[in-house]
Amino acid sequence: MRTLKSQEVYIPLKDAIMQSGVVLPDDILLGIEKAKREEEDGPALSVLKHITDNLSIAGKKHIPLCQDTGMVILFVSIGQELIIEGDPLEKVLYRAVEDAYEKGLFRKSVVEDPLKDRKNSGNNLPPVIYYDFLPGDRLIIKGLLKGFGSENCSRVFMLKPTDGREKVIESVVSAVRDAGGAPCPPVVLGIGIGGTMDYAAKLSKKALLRKLDQHHPDPYYSDLEKEILDQVNATGIGSGGVGGKTSALGVKIEKFPTHIAGLPVAVSVNCWADRRLEISL
Amino acid sequence: MREIQLPLEKSLVKELTVGEELRLNGTIYVGRDQAHQRLTRLIENSEALPFELKGNIIYYMGPSPTPEGRVIGSAGPTTAGRMDPFTPALLDRGLTAMIGKGNRNQSVYDAIIRNGAVFLYAFGGCGALYSDKITSSEVLAFDDLGPEAIYKLKVKDFPVLVAIDCRGNNIFK
C-alpha cells in the first residue's frame, strides 16, 4: 500500500485548475495555428487572429482566457493500493476547486439549485465528479473547466440499433449545425457511443479528456472520427460561426457495449477554449 | 476596418454591412439573462429603466472578478440567443445594437430590420482581449445580481464584426 497525504493532492490539483483557466494545452494551440494557416482572408481569419491575441494577453497578464471559467468536471481514478491520509478525498477535491477559483479570480458560475432560485453558490462548487478504480497505487485526476455556451449545445441521441454509422454521423453533424456560432467554434467534439443514455453522455466527456492527436485505437473508430471531422468542417460554419474552413479542431470517440435494442450516441460540444487538466500522482 | 465613436447614430447603422470589422469607442451597457428579465418587467410595468435605450448598445457579458490594478476581469461575449425572448421589446424602444455571440431567432432578426438596428459579433471566448479594451467599468443597476448586473463600460478600440445588418444580411447564414 502507498500513502498519499491529502495536501499532496490538493496543491497540484489547485495549481492545475488555475493554470487551465489561463493557458490552453499545446495540442489545442497547434490546432488553432493550423486553422489559421488554412483560412483565407476574411471574418473567420479575423476570429482566429483575435483568439491568438487573446491567448497571449491571458498568458501575459494572468487573467482567465475566457470569462466563463466553467463548471469543473473531474474524472478521478484511484489506485486500489493507495491510501489517502488526512481529509476525505472529496473534501480535498472541493477545496482545490474552491481555492483555485478564488485565487485565480475565476468567475463563479455555479448555481446551488438548478430550478428553484438559481442562487450562485459563490465558490463554483460543486464540481461534477466521476470516480473509478485502477489497479496499482496511482491517483490520476483528469478534468475540464466546462463552459456552458458550448455545453448547452451538447446532445444525446437514442438511435435505433439498425441506424448504423451514417445516422451517427448525421446526428453529430446536426448537433453542430444547430449550434452554429454559439459554442465558440472551432469546437472540439467528444462523442460517446453505446452504453445507456447516461453512460454515453459520460463517455462523451471522457472522450474530451484526450488530446486532439490521440485517436481511437480501433481503426474503425479513428476513421469515424476523421469522417465526422471532415463533415463538420464541410458545414462551413467556421470559426466564430462566421463562415470558414475550420468548424472543429478535433473529434474524439469513446465507445461501450450496449443493449440489442439501442444505439445511444452522445455529443459533448466544447469550445476552442478547451480547458483540460491532468495530474498523475 | 471602421472606427466608430459612440453613441451609434441610426444614420451610421445604415452604412454598416455584414462582415465588416468595427472598432467601437465610447460607452456601452452590459446586461445578460437576469438583467434582461428585469428590464422586461420594468417595461411591462411602465417603470423607468436604469439607462436610456435609445441610441445605445447592450453587450451580453458577465465578467470574471476584477484583479487588482485592472478595470475589469475577463470580459468576452456570452451567447446572444438566450436574450432572444427579451430583445424585440428593447429594439422597439430604441435600442440600436446588441453585441454577443451566435445567431438570433427570427423575431429578433425581424425586429432588427423593422428598427434599422444592428447585431454585432464580439469574438467568442476572447475574454482577456476584451478586458484590455475596457477603460472604465461601473455597476449601474441590479448590483445584487453580481456578474449579471447592468454595467456601464467605456471602451476603446473594441473589436466587433457586423453580424446582422439593418437590411437583414446575416453572417451566421
Ligand code: SF4
Ligand atoms: S463557449 Fe467556451 S469560449 Fe465561448 S464563451 Fe463559453 S466558455 Fe468561453
